[in-house]
Amino acid sequence: MSAHVKARGEFLWFFQRVTALLLVYFLGMHIVILHFIRKGTITFASVAEKFAANPVFYKVFYFIFIPALLFHAFNGAWSVFVDYNPPEKARKITGAVFWVIGISLTVLGIIAVNSLLGGVK
Amino acid sequence: MRKKNQLVKLYDDFTLNFNTGTIAWLLHRVTGVLLLVYFLMHAFVIGSAVHGHVNFDTALAKVQTPFFHILEIGLIGVIFFHLINGVRLLIIDLTGLSKAHKVLFWIFMAALVVFMAYTARMILTNVLSEAGGSLK
Amino acid sequence: MEKTFRILRYDPEKDQEAHFQDYKVPYEKGLTVLEGLYYILENLDATLAFRSSCRAAICGSCAMHINGQYRLACRTQVSALNSDLITVRPLSHLTILKDLVVDLKPFFDNYKKIEPYLQPEKAEPAKEFTQSEKERGKIDKLVDCILCAACYGSCPVASTNPKYLGPQALVAALRFINDSRDGKTQERLAIVANDEGIFRCHTIFNCQQVCPKDIDPTNAILKLRGKSFMSKLTGKI
Numbered sequence: 001m002s003a004h005v006k007a008r009g010e011f012l013w014f015f016q017r018v019t020a021l022l023l024v025y026f027l028g029m030h031i032v033i034l035h036f037i038r039k040g041t042i043t044f045a046s047v048a049e050k051f052a053a054n055p056v057f058y059k060v061f062y063f064i065f066i067p068a069l070l071f072h073a074f075n076g077a078w079s080v081f082v083d084y085n086p087p088e089k090a091r092k093i094t095g096a097v098f099w100v101i102g103i104s105l106t107v108l109g110i111i112a113v114n115s116l117l118g119g120v121k
Numbered sequence: 122m123r124k125k126n127q128l129v130k131l132y133d134d135f136t137l138n139f140n141t142g143t144i145a146w147l148l149h150r151v152t153g154v155l156l157l158v159y160f161l162m163h164a165f166v167i168g169s170a171v172h173g174h175v176n177f178d179t180a181l182a183k184v185q186t187p188f189f190h191i192l193e194i195g196l197i198g199v200i201f202f203h204l205i206n207g208v209r210l211l212i213i214d215l216t217g218l219s220k221a222h223k224v225l226f227w228i229f230m231a232a233l234v235v236f237m238a239y240t241a242r243m244i245l246t247n248v249l250s251e252a253g254g255s256l257k
Numbered sequence: 258m259e260k261t262f263r264i265l266r267y268d269p270e271k272d273q274e275a276h277f278q279d280y281k282v283p284y285e286k287g288l289t290v291l292e293g294l295y296y297i298l299e300n301l302d303a304t305l306a307f308r309s310s311c312r313a314a315i316c317g318s319c320a321m322h323i324n325g326q327y328r329l330a331c332r333t334q335v336s337a338l339n340s341d342l343i344t345v346r347p348l349s350h351l352t353i354l355k356d357l358v359v360d361l362k363p364f365f366d367n368y369k370k371i372e373p374y375l376q377p378e379k380a381e382p383a384k385e386f387t388q389s390e391k392e393r394g395k396i397d398k399l400v401d402c403i404l405c406a407a408c409y410g411s412c413p414v415a416s417t418n419p420k421y422l423g424p425q426a427l428v429a430a431l432r433f434i435n436d437s438r439d440g441k442t443q444e445r446l447a448i449v450a451n452d453e454g455i456f457r458c459h460t461i462f463n464c465q466q467v468c469p470k471d472i473d474p475t476n477a478i479l480k481l482r483g484k485s486f487m488s489k490l491t492g493k494i
Contacts, residue, residue, distance in 0.1 A: 007450035007494040010486045017214065020207050027200065035193060036243055040251075041185050044174030073157045079459075080150060082452050084127065085418040105164050112170040120174050122267065122275060122353065127417060134413040137322055137349060142462030143413065149459075210460050219476040222462050 317403030378440020
């Protein structure tokens with residue numbers, strides 16, 4: 001039996017499904033809050049006001065939502081990418097690029113939410 | 122024989138296996154890629170919040186015209202298709218009801234149509250009332 | 258009454274591109290697509306190439322694309338197609354050697370990768386390995402596979418990624434994992450649990466749709482995912 005074969009990909013597969021379930025709730029809420037119960041134009045002040053009413057909730061909400069969405073999006077893109085049987089080198093580069101973009105966008109998102117939580121200065 | 126390019130291969134597979142499974146897979150893939158592209162633009166707009174409220178408000182004003190609000194109906198449609206088809210696959214994954222995939226597909230598509238009618242009405246009402254009109 | 262058979266022709270020595278050719282075949286009750294092909298071969302065009310052997314859906318030689326779906330030509334009744342035009346193409350994702358004959362080597366190479374033979378762990382018993390009815394029940398459907406490659410031809414992932422094991426090889430893997438006589442369960446899970454195996458499947462259900470033996474490879478892949486995830490969690494693979 002080929003003992004050198006290593007099983008991998010279980011956790012990516014599992015977290016793709018876990019984040020999918022999380023996104024059903026978070027993305028649903030995000031759309032309801034921002035698109036359905038919208039009154040007038042959205043501005044920095046209007047979002048800050050909404051956030052200030054319940055800062056802990058919104059902080060926890062977006063701190064889970066943003067990383068979950070980025071993982072789901074880039075793992076999905078990775079899945080499409082591997083479907084086209086790219087060479088080993090391209091896989092390594094693309095994998096690294098996806099991680100870098102994913103993590104930097106998570107950081108950007110969290111800073112943006114934080115500054116919105118801080119209100120108009 | 123000449124080698125086929127990837128798009129021709131995709132077209133061949135789509136037409137030779139024309140059933141709900143292939144359609145759902147292709148739409149799931151297309152909506153997924155569209156959402157990734159949308160999300161990068163969204164991050165660009167919302168990310169301007171880190172430079173203070175003036176930048177944020179200028180960026181957001183550009184994407185809050187009636188035209189963009191109507192485009193949002195399409196965006197929510199894309200999101201909701203990806204979401205509801207994903208839920209279908211999750212249900213099948215967890216329960217092993219693989220033989221029920223076609224029935225589930227049609228039930229969920231009916232739900233999509235109902236939800237989209239509601240969304241379109243909601244958004245159009247908002248846009249019209251901001252423009253001073255109404256649906257009635 | 259006559260039926261038109263529109264068949265994809267390709268001769269590597271003459272043709273630049275594959276093209277369709279029409280044949281008129283007299284229809285009688287009970288005519289199968291394979292009989293139609295034999296009629297063409299014997300009476301109309303002796304250059305037509307196709308594979309077939311048992312004519313009874315046992316050997317798995319005659320899988321091809323007939324009117325919108327991959328089927329076995331031998332068990333497809335022309336009357337069941339409800340059409341005067343019968344379009345026949347070879348299996349996709351495999352190189353055409355001539356007309357309806359494709360090179361099945363990539364398909365069988367994938368099958369070999371999962372080591373499709375019994376590897377018992379226990380010492381060989383004096384007489385034979387026994388199985389209870391319940392143990393045999395676990396592999397009941399899975400052993401029916403006739404290696405016709407209809408599932409492989411229908412899978413869009415196999416089209417773009419030739420390294421993907423494909424539905425048939427994964428069904429075979431589950432067949433040995435579920436077999437009470439086989440002792441290499443964890444090693445087998447390790448072979449299929451990767452980017453070229455079960456995680457390349459996007460649950461498109463084409464394999465389930467076309468399988469002439471009603472095996473449901475998609476379900477087999479879902480089961481393999483569950484098993485490999487549990488093995489990974491408990492540190493067995």
